[in-house]
Amino acid sequence: xxxxxxxxxxxxxxxxxxxxxxxxxxxxxxxxxxxxxxxxxxxxxxxxxxxxxxxxxxxxxxxxxxxxxxxxxxxxxxxxxxxxxxxxxxxxxxxxxxxxxxxxxxxxxxxxxxx
Numbered sequence: 001x002x003x004x005x006x007x008x009x010x011x012x013x014x015x016x017x018x019x020x021x022x023x024x025x026x027x028x029x030x031x032x033x034x035x036x037x038x039x040x041x042x043x044x045x046x047x048x049x050x051x052x053x054x055x056x057x058x059x060x061x062x063x064x065x066x067x068x069x070x071x072x073x074x075x076x077x078x079x080x081x082x083x084x085x086x087x088x089x090x091x092x093x094x095x096x097x098x099x100x101x102x103x104x105x106x107x108x109x110x111x112x113x114x115x
Contacts, residue, residue: 012072019050024088027056027063029095030072031083049084049098051075054105060091064105078103 013030020031033050053072054063064075082098092106 010072013053017050020086022086022088022093024056024062024093025090027054027058027088027093028072029054029086029088029093031086031095032074049082052078052083052086052095054093060107062088062091062093062105062107064093075105 013032017033018030019033022029030053031050032053052064052075054065054075055069055072056063058065058068063069064077065073078095081095081101081103083095083103084098085096087094090107092104094106095103097103
């Protein structure tokens with residue numbers, strides 16, 4: 001991996017509607033919104049939420065994937081939820097569903113928990 005010193009597009013996210021981002025110490029998370037087609041207009045409302053993508057270090061299970069991901073990858077296990085908010089800390093990712101469920105990927109558990 002190489003340091004990127006100037007802003008650049010993230011190819012895997014270019015054609016998606018990213019509605020929110022969060023950054024941890026060595027990882028990032030993105031909410032990709034659901035699209036609504038209405039009379040030739042591609043509408044997106046943040047309240048609808050969407051899917052969660054993560055990338056970066058996964059040393060402590062903070063991505064929700066089984067290994068490190070250098071390219072943002074959707075957390076398929078969360079596709080049954082509509083994610084409306086996300087935050088990242090040192091070694092965790094926490095997401096909030098549209099129904100108020102708190103979902104976490106965190107330090108030393110290497111699994112997703114639902115509170």
